Amino acid sequence: MISGTLDGNLRHALYVLGENPVTAAAFALFLLFALLATFGPALVPYDPLASNTAQALNAPSISHWFGTDQLGRDIFSRVVVATRLDLGIAIAAVALAFSVGTLLGLIGGYWGGWADRIIGRIVDTIMAFPLFVLAMGIVAGLGNSVANIIYATAIINLPIYARLSRAEANIRCNAGFIEAARLCGNGEVRIALGQLFPNILPLMAVQVSLTLGYAILNAAGLSFIGLGVRPPTAEWGIMVAEGASNIVSGEWWVALFPGLVLMTAVFCFNLIGDGLRDIVDPVRRT
Amino acid sequence: MPVLRRLLIALPSVMGVIVVTFLLTRALPGDPAIYFAGPAATQQAIAEIRHAMGFDRSLPAQFVDYVRHLSRGDLGTSLTTGQPVLSELAARLPASAELTLTALVLSVGIALPLGIVAALRPGSPVDHVCRIITTAGVSLPTFFTGLLLVYLFYYLAGVAPAPLGRLDTFSTPPPHYSGFYLVDSLIAGDFVTFRAALGQLLLPSATMAIFSLAPLARITRASMLAALGSEFIRTARASGLGRRRVVCVYALRNALLPVITTLGMVFSFMLGANVLVEKVFAWPGLGSYAVDALIASDYAPVQGFVLAMALLYVMLNLMIDLIYCLLDPRVRLDA
Numbered sequence: 010m011i012s013g014t015l016d017g018n019l020r021h022a023l024y025v026l027g028e029n030p031v032t033a034a035a036f037a038l039f040l041l042f043a044l045l046a047t048f049g050p051a052l053v054p055y056d057p058l059a060s061n062t063a064q065a066l067n068a069p070s071i072s073h074w075f076g077t078d079q080l081g082r083d084i085f086s087r088v089v090v091a092t093r094l095d096l097g098i099a100i101a102a103v104a105l106a107f108s109v110g111t112l113l114g115l116i117g118g119y120w121g122g123w124a125d126r127i128i129g130r131i132v133d134t135i136m137a138f139p140l141f142v143l144a145m146g147i148v149a150g151l152g153n154s155v156a157n158i159i160y161a162t163a164i165i166n167l168p169i170y171a172r173l174s175r176a177e178a179n180i181r182c183n184a185g186f187i188e189a190a191r192l193c194g195n196g197e198v199r200i201a202l203g204q205l206f207p208n209i210l211p212l213m214a215v216q217v218s219l220t221l222g223y224a225i226l227n228a229a230g231l232s233f234i235g236l237g238v239r240p241p242t243a244e245w246g247i248m249v250a251e252g253a254s255n256i257v258s259g260e261w262w263v264a265l266f267p268g269l270v271l272m273t274a275v276f277c278f279n280l281i282g283d284g285l286r287d288i289v290d291p292v293r294r295t
Numbered sequence: 296m297p298v299l300r301r302l303l304i305a306l307p308s309v310m311g312v313i314v315v316t317f318l319l320t321r322a323l324p325g326d327p328a329i330y331f332a333g334p335a336a337t338q339q340a341i342a343e344i345r346h347a348m349g350f351d352r353s354l355p356a357q358f359v360d361y362v363r364h365l366s367r368g369d370l371g372t373s374l375t376t377g378q379p380v381l382s383e384l385a386a387r388l389p390a391s392a393e394l395t396l397t398a399l400v401l402s403v404g405i406a407l408p409l410g411i412v413a414a415l416r417p418g419s420p421v422d423h424v425c426r427i428i429t430t431a432g433v434s435l436p437t438f439f440t441g442l443l444l445v446y447l448f449y450y451l452a453g454v455a456p457a458p459l460g461r462l463d464t465f466s467t468p469p470p471h472y473s474g475f476y477l478v479d480s481l482i483a484g485d486f487v488t489f490r491a492a493l494g495q496l497l498l499p500s501a502t503m504a505i506f507s508l509a510p511l512a513r514i515t516r517a518s519m520l521a522a523l524g525s526e527f528i529r530t531a532r533a534s535g536l537g538r539r540r541v542v543c544v545y546a547l548r549n550a551l552l553p554v555i556t557t558l559g560m561v562f563s564f565m566l567g568a569n570v571l572v573e574k575v576f577a578w579p580g581l582g583s584y585a586v587d588a589l590i591a592s593d594y595a596p597v598q599g600f601v602l603a604m605a606l607l608y609v610m611l612n613l614m615i616d617l618i619y620c621l622l623d624p625r626v627r628l629d630a
Contacts, residue, residue, distance in 0.1 A: 138315070139567050139605065141566075142566055222433075249442065257445065257458070268439035
């Protein structure tokens with residue numbers, strides 16, 4: 010029975026991918042980013058931190074595909090190596106926001122009452138801030154480190170998960186399959202985690218990939234203004250910031266390539282999110 | 296009074312914002328007293344500073360103190376400039392407001408017609424352009440778009456001025472009336488300054504508009520499509536009403552409601568994007584003030600900035616609700 014529905018889901022997913030080549034391309038791009046994040050440091054032609062002032066600010070060429078920056082570091086190597094850090098920050102933050110937010114939403118939506126009211130108030134308070142500004146404030150308060158960038162990004166993404174899972178859990182809290190599980194003598198916690206959670210998981214998965222793109226943008230934005238990751242570490246946001254002063258003197262490649270790759274990564278996650286939504290929630294297909 | 300009731304609903308948000316900004320300053324790991332005392336301070340000096348700043352008292356007592364200072368408009372003093380944070384924020388607010396409002400006008404002015412035309416002709420080239428813009432727009436890092444525009448229009452084309460603040464070095468700021476250079480220069484009748492200020496303003500506001508018009512165009516297209524497909528439009532058409540009247544009055548007025556709701560999210564984006572855009576264009580607004588303070592680990596301005604932005608955002612959301620109420624008489628504010 011279960012393998013039957015899995016098979017059906019897979020067929021549906023393959024059908025959607027076949028119908029929508031853009032989503033398929035986005036998945037391929039995602040695989041490429043995953044490979045770069047895993048094997049990137051072993052693949053790059055130059056040490057991303059090795060400066061060579063004799064080769065400073067060279068335009069893109071055969072030996073330096075993306076050119077070199079003001080310290081003569083190879084930009085291609087730095088962009089590739091940065092993949093792991095950028096994706097790592099975003100994935101860690103989203104994983105944290107997903108687990109805590111979904112749990113809070115489940116508690117609020119399934120049990121209701123005071124827990125729901127308190128959780129709702131916390132979520133509302135986070136939403137009362139412009140999110141990037143709140144992230145700046147959190148990093149300023151907690152201290153300027155990569156771990157705190159992750160916490161800040163997780164906190165500003167928390168409301169999305171908490172609200173979505175609360176709404177979905179609330180719709181289902183008296184559904185037939187929940188009643189059945191109750192009649193079978195399952196405890197409430199067991200029902201919430203074992204029956205309710207798997208049921209809302211597909212919808213949450215869509216949200217994960219949509220927020221991943223936003224999390225990457227957010228983390229890169231924070232490091233662009235000098236928070237979190239510090240030079241000389243290779244990170245897309247910092248690299249764009251380092252290239253910002255070169256833009257007005259015409260050395261476009263220093264900022265362009267890290268910016269383009271950052272944009273592509275965000276674009277890729279947004280497209281995957283839209284594609285996943287088509288698979289999971291055909292009603293909302295646009 | 297429904298409006299008063301809506302104002303009361305905003306109060307818990309304001310309280311929440313104040314509590315969070317307080318917690319960010321006081322209850323977090325790390326001792327600000329050690330920081331304020333400097334690296335060479337003795338144990339006794341640190342204890343004295345801690346006492347002077349009230350850090351040795353209980354958290355609720357500190358909170359009462361914090362709120363009392365806030366109610367007097369005291370946001371503390373910047374360590375780097377030695378000025379009260381409130382007056383510095385007030386001095387820089389017009390620069391940010393001028394930039395953000397121009398960007399908002401630009402993005403609404405482009406997103407609404409684009410979304411409407413795309414919805415009127417689904418599958419047409421305009422619709423495809425709309426779809427590309429809405430998908431790509433949200434993926435663009437604002438700081439990167441800004442640099443790209445600077446490269447294209449300043450370095451390559453040479454039509455834009457250098458990205459160095461609100462006025463180039465040859466112009467003098469207009470006399471201060473509103474703080475908005477565009478308005479002030481017009482009041483003074485100084486069209487040279489007006490043109491210079493407009494030139495400086497164009498690229499940063501375009502950068503912000505590109506980012507914020509994507510969600511607006513997307514929701515305009517979707518809600519316009521829904522409205523055009525509904526039965527009251529069919530009835531209006533069948534009654535022989537003109538196309539312009541059907542689209543602009545009947546469909547648009549209904550389609551605008553979700554757009555107004557999305558504006559709330561767009562404001563959240565814009566207030567954040569402000570920080571990045573101001574850094575790219577050396578714009579002397581609130582965002583660059585906060586970034587400078589962050590780099591110098593100067594906490595009072597950062598906290599003041601976060602608090603001011605959050606209060607501004609609560610107010611904007613309040614305004615959105617009121618506009619929504621004006622547009623849709625069915626909505627009751629207390630619902």
